[in-house]
Amino acid sequence: xxxxxxxxxxxxxxxxGDRRAFAWLFDRYHASVARFALxxxxxxxxxxxxxxxxxVKLYRNARAYQPTARFKTFLFRxxxxxxxxEVRRGEYRAPHAPDADDTEGREMEGPRGDRPDAALxxxxxxxxxxxxxxxxxxxxxxAFTMCRFEGMAYRxxxxxxxASESAVKSLIHRATLxxxxxxxxxxxxxxxxxxxx
Amino acid sequence: MSCDDVDDLTAYVxxxxxxxxxxxxxxxxxxxxxxxATEALLRDxxxxxxxxxxxxxxxxxxxxVLAKLDALPMSxxxxxxxxxxxxxxxxxxxxxxxxxxSLLMPRPGPDAPLALEDASVMxxxxxxxxxxDYELLGLDSMADLEVVADLHELEVVQ
Ligand SMILES: [Zn+2]
Numbered sequence: 018x019x020x021x022x023x024x025x026x027x028x029x030x031x032x033x034g035d036r037r038a039f040a041w042l043f044d045r046y047h048a049s050v051a052r053f054a055l056x057x058x059x060x061x062x063x064x065x066x067x068x069x070x071x072x073v074k075l076y077r078n079a080r081a082y083q084p085t086a087r088f089k090t091f092l093f094r095x096x097x098x099x100x101x102x103e104v105r106r107g108e109y110r111a112p113h114a115p116d117a118d119d120t121e122g123r124e125m126e127g128p129r130g131d132r133p134d135a136a137l138x139x140x141x142x143x144x145x146x147x148x149x150x151x152x153x154x155x156x157x158x159x160a161f162t163m164c165r166f167e168g169m170a171y172r173x174x175x176x177x178x179x180a181s182e183s184a185v186k187s188l189i190h191r192a193t194l195x196x197x198x199x200x201x202x203x204x205x206x207x208x209x210x211x212x213x214x
Numbered sequence: 215m216s217c218d219d220v221d222d223l224t225a226y227v228x229x230x231x232x233x234x235x236x237x238x239x240x241x242x243x244x245x246x247x248x249x250x251a252t253e254a255l256l257r258d259x260x261x262x263x264x265x266x267x268x269x270x271x272x273x274x275x276x277x278x279v280l281a282k283l284d285a286l287p288m289s290x291x292x293x294x295x296x297x298x299x300x301x302x303x304x305x306x307x308x309x310x311x312x313x314x315x316s317l318l319m320p321r322p323g324p325d326a327p328l329a330l331e332d333a334s335v336m337x338x339x340x341x342x343x344x345x346x347d348y349e350l351l352g353l354d355s356m357a358d359l360e361v362v363a364d365l366h367e368l369e370v371v372q
Contacts, residue, residue: 040276042274
């Protein structure tokens with residue numbers, strides 16, 4: 018039985034009210050959902066709330082799960098719907114780049130020793146990505162995050178977003194290009210200023 | 215492909231294009247320096263993103279989520295299971311008996327004692343019909359359940 022089958026089996030048990038199966042799925046996917054939420058809202062505290070809400074929703078909607086669908090796609094459909102609804106309701110109206118505290122909490126790597134001229138420092142890269150994310154539409158942000166940080170296929174992202182694959186292709190392209198331009202700009206602006214002595 | 219179809223460049227970098235389209239993009243890239251530059255930028259960006267540090271989620275979330283599940287109003291299967299557990303059967307037996315009897319008989323016998331084996335009969339009745347009502351109405355409280363029982367009584371009387 019492969020991982021996807023194990024997930025599906027666990028989810029069916031959750032649908033029957035099995036809390037242990039739920040805890041197992043939580044442990045497997047908590048980091049993914051939390052990362053998605055953080056990239057989506059750009060703020061740790063809000064991401065934490067969203068993550069909790071998403072898992073509670075997953076539990077409550079467990080009986081809507083069809084084992085023919087990949088569990089991860091189902092989970093991200095719940096996550097995406099929840100995040101997009103929150104934005105629509107205005108609660109998370111102004112997604113923004115992570116606060117200083119947010120980025121400091123993470124272990125940032127320094128520049129890669131093997132390519133000093135090419136690399137932005139980890140913190141600068143993080144900033145470029147966060148700023149670009151903050152400038153995107155909610156759907157671009159969701160599609161980009163699933164693609165770049167969860168490694169999901171376009172087809173699965175389309176399922177999660179309830180969009181066509183061609184729409185997803187455009188969302189991901191615009192978002193990736195926005196990040197690319199931001200990295201480029203930051204690199205052009207800041208790297209010479211911090212000439213590596 | 216023409217330079218206007220830049221949408222496809224990211225999908226190309228991601229290996230998401232169907233083979234025929236992939237070949238067209240590849241051919242265009244050989245001939246077009248501008249699109250080649252965009253492709254290189256996109257490839258570099260995708261590679262950079264993989265360098266971002268892993269994100270460590272808060273370990274407190276698990277406890278918080280499980281506590282929220284405990285605080286949820288019970289779903290009907292959970293509720294049925296709880297009622298039908300012998301240790302808690304008696305306190306709610308009156309209500310359950312009303313529900314079951316109102317479904318199965320035109321008039322309830324006034325003081326038929328509830329034996330444990332009746333639980334399976336009740337569960338059957340519950341699963342057959344009441345379950346659908348709870349599901350449909352999204353009921354949360356004992357008061358709601360009585361309303362459902364009344365609805366069924368009305369149906370029987372008709
Ligand atoms: Zn071109």
